[in-house]
Amino acid sequence: MLRCEAEVFRPRTLNDALQMRADMPDATVLAGGTDVMVYLEAGVLKPTRILDLWGCQGLRGLGFADGSQVYGAGLTCTDVLQSVQAHPLLRDAAATVGAVQIQNRATLGGNICNGSPAGDTLPVWLALNAEFELASVRGFRRVPAATFWRGYKQMDLQPDELLVSIHVPAVTGNSHFRKVGTRMAQAISKVIFAGRSVAGREARLAFGAVGPTPMRCAAAEEALVAGAPVDEVVRLLEEEIVPIDDVRSTALYRRKVAGRIVRRWLESLPRG
C-alpha cells in the first residue's frame, strides 16, 4: 500500500555522501529508515529524492579519540546493545527503542537528526556532555548536544551537513536512565530521563517528551550540585520542564512522574 516514487541515492563513502548532500540539499536523508518509512506511509513526507546512508562506509565505528569515546552516527541500537564499550546509559536507552526489528535498523544519528522531543536516546547525550560532529563538503564542525536542538524539530544542522559521529568525553558519577511508556515494546515515550551526578561537582538532569526539545533542567542541576534537599531539586525541575497534554498522556502526569523518577533515583544515591 506504500508507494513512493522518489529517486534513491546510495553513497558508499562519506565523501560521496557529502557531495550528494551538497548537490541535493532538498533530498530526504535516510539512515535506518525507521522514521522515514512511517512518514512516507502517513503521507506527511513526499520526497522526490532520498539519500540513503545505510550502506555508507565508516559510519558504524565505536572507538576512542583524544580521550573521548566516538560513536559512529550509523551505529544501530542493536550495535550498541552488542557492544561492551557503549556507555551503560546509552545501552539502557537503546534497549527501549521500538522492538528488536526497529533496533536492528534504527541508528543513533537518525534519532538525533529526526529531532523528536520523544527520541529515546537523546537525553543520554545531554547527560554525557556529548558533542555532535557535523560534516559537509565545507569541512567539519562540532556542536554540543546541549545546543543542537533549538526548537521543535529545529536542529543546528545546515542543509548540506550530515551528522557523522558523537563524541563523549570521559565522564564519571552515578547515572540513571528511565523511560516511561505504556507498554513493553513499540512504545513512544511519555517521559524519558537520563541523569548523572558527581556529588558536589556536576549534575545532569536531562529529559525527553516533556518539552519541544530534549532538555536539561539547569536550575535543578545547580541546586543538586549545591547540595539542596531532594524536595527542592524536584520542585525546580517540575517548574523547568514544559510538558503538554496530547493523545499519549497529560501534562500533569508527565510533570509529576518526571519528579517521582528523579526523586527515587536521588534518594537511592549515597549521600555526600
Place this chain on the structure above:
Amino acid sequence: MVIGTSPPRRDGMDKLTGRSLYADDLRPSGVWYGATVRSSRAHARILGVRRAEGFDWSNVVLVTADDIPGLNVVSLMTDDQPVLADGIVRHVTEPIALVAAPTREHALAAAQHVVVEYEDLPALFDPLAAEGHELRIFGEDNVFKRIRIEHGVRTDATAHLIRGRYTTGLQEQLYIEPQSMLAELRADGGITLTGSMQCPYYIDRAVKRMLGHDRVNVAQAVTGGGFGGKEEYPSILACHATLLAIAARRPVKITYRRDEDLRATTKRHPAVIDLVTMVTARGQLLELHGRVWMDGGAYHTLSTVVLSRAMLHLQGPYRWPYASLHGTVVATHTPPNGAFRGFGAPQAQWAMERHMDRIARHMRLDPLVLRRENLFVHGDVSVTGQTLQNPGAFAVLEAAERAAAAPVNPKRVRPGVVGAEMRSGRGLALAWHGCGFTGNGEAKIRGKVALELRGRDVAVLSSSTDIGQGTETIFPMIVAQTLGIDMERVFNTAHDTGLVPDSGPTVASRTAMVVGGTCEKAAQRLLRHLRELHGEGDFDALAARAEAAGGLVRVEETYEVNTNVEWNPDTYQGDAYPCYGWSCVIVDLRVDLDTGEVLYDRVVTATDVGKALSPVLAAGQIEGGTLQALGWATQEEVVLDKQGCMRNDRLTNYIIPTALDGPEMITELVEIPYEGGPFGAKGIGEIPMDAPAAAVAQAIEAACGAVLDSLPMTPERVFAAMEAR
C-alpha cells in the same frame, strides 16, 4: 478419536507461509480501487457535494446517494443507517460519497478533492444527556432500546445499602487485517462480493435490499481477525464496492487504511452503570438495583442486542433473591458502536465484580468469602427465572485456585526500568457467559448445515466463517468423529452464499456449540440417509456404494432449540441462554509506585468449556481473549476530538498489548458437558473477555491501595488514584 486432540489447524501452514489470499491480495484484471468521502462534522446538513476544480476527473467515477438503485439503507435490525448520507450527516466519518480510480493513490487523491459543503447543526455527545433530549437523533427520545427486568421478592431483613458507579470506555477490535471488500460484476448482471467478513448472509441481505434484486452472492476471503468488528460493518463496504463496480462497470475493491479503519468503524459500547444493593451483615446478597446506560452512537447497528446481553449478565454469577434492572442504549452524534467480543457482558460484569469488591471493602469482608457465599449452585434461579443446571462457578474457582497455588515467576521488568519501586498484588474475578444467541434468537435463525459426498470424502457446507478461531479445523473434526472416518477426508467448502445454506452469523460464542452441534446432527443424518439408500454398513462401505451408484448425496440439518422455559422478550423472563460458560481469573501483577504502570506477571484462567474439542485451539481462544481483556483493562483508550473523531488513529498511539506485555498464562480447561453441544462443547469465544479487567482492578487495589472503577485503568488513572488515597 480426533475430538479432544489438537491436529494442526487447516489454515495454519498457508497463513504461516504467506500463501493465504486475503481480500487485498485479490486483484482481478481491470480492478479499480475505491475510496470514501467522509463527514468531517458530527451533525450537519449537506448543502452540496461537488468535484473540485483543477483535479483531473477523467479516470474517476463518483457515486452519491442519488446513485443507489434500491433502498438507501444498511439492512441489519432497523432501517436507520443510510449507505450514503442523504442530506444529513449524524456522525463524523459518516460516508457521503464514493470514488473509484485505477490506482488506490488516485482514488484517495480524488476523494480528497470532493468538496462537501455543510451547514453545522448542534450535536449531542454525552449519552446521559442525549436520553430524552429535545434534539432528536433516533425515535422519540434517542433511546434505541429500553430493557426492564424485575424478578424475585424484596427483602424485609435488616440490610446494608451499598451503591457505586462503574464506567467503561470505547475499545477498538483491532483485527490485524483492515476492512476490505471486492465487488465483481457477474455475467447475469448480478454482483459477487468477496471480502473480509464474519457473516456472509448479513452482507447478502444488505446488498440485495440496496440493489432491489437478488442476483448477489457473497464469499468470504481469508480473514485476518474480526472480534465482532467484521460482524455488521462489512455490509457497508460491500454496499459501497457494489455501487462503485456498477458505476465503473468493472471490479472495484475497497481496503481501508488503518487510520481510516480506526476512525470510521464500530467500537465497543461505552457504559455507565449504577448499582445499588442490599446486603446482610454476613455478606448475603439480597437485592440488586441496576441502572445501565450504553452509548450506541448515531445509528442502531446491533445496540439493542448488546444492551440485552449486558442486562442479562449484570447480576454476575451470583444469586440475587430480588433484582430490578433498567437499561437504555442511547443515540449520540458519534460513530456507531457495534459488536465486540463479549457484546455487553464484559461491561456489565466489570461493574458487578467491582461492586462485589466495594461491598467487601464496605462490610470489611474478604472479597473471596463474599463471592463464595453468593456464587450460583445447582438449582439457583437467575433474574430471568432460569433455573441453572449444574453451574460451573465453584468448579472454575477451585481449578483456578489450585493452579494459582504454584509460585509466580516474576516477569522481567521492562527495558529501561532500573530501580523502580514496584508493589505486587493479586486479584480474582469470576464471570459467566451465555452461549449462543440470547432468548429465542436461535429459534428464529434456525441455522443450517449441509453435508455432501464428494467421492468418498465429505464436504461441509456452512456460512460459519473461520476468523482465526478454528472453524475450518473444528467442523471437519466433528463430522469425521461422528462418521468414524479420518479427518483428512472432511473439509469445509468456501463460505459462499451461492453455495452454502445460512448457518446464522459467526458471532455470540455459537459457532462450535450451535453450528458445530448441527454438523454432528448432519453427519448422523448422512449416515441414516446412506443406510436408507444403500443398506447396512459403516461409512466407508456406504460411501463406496453411493459413489458407484452416482448422483449427488446431500443432507441438510437445521438447529433445533432445546430450552426448558420459553423466552419471553416482553418480560425478559424465561431461559435466556441454552447454557452458560463459567470463568475464574487470578491475576498477579506489580504496580510501579512512581508511574502507575502495571506489569503483568501471571494470569491464571479456569474456564468451563463443556468439552475442549481441540485443546490447543480452545486455549488459544482463551489466551488471546485474555490478552485482549488486559488491553481493555489498562492500555486501550480511544481519544476523541471535539467532533467525536478518534485522534489516536494509529497503532503507535492506540496502545494494545504486545507479545512482550503478555504475562505467563496458566490456562485450565474445565469440562462440564452441555448435552446440547457437540460432544458436550460450550461456546468459549467471548468469555475470556469478561473477568480479567475486574481481577486486574482488584490486584491493583491489593498492590497499592488505589481504587479504580473506570476503564481503562491507564497509568495516568492509576497514578491519580494512588494520589487520591
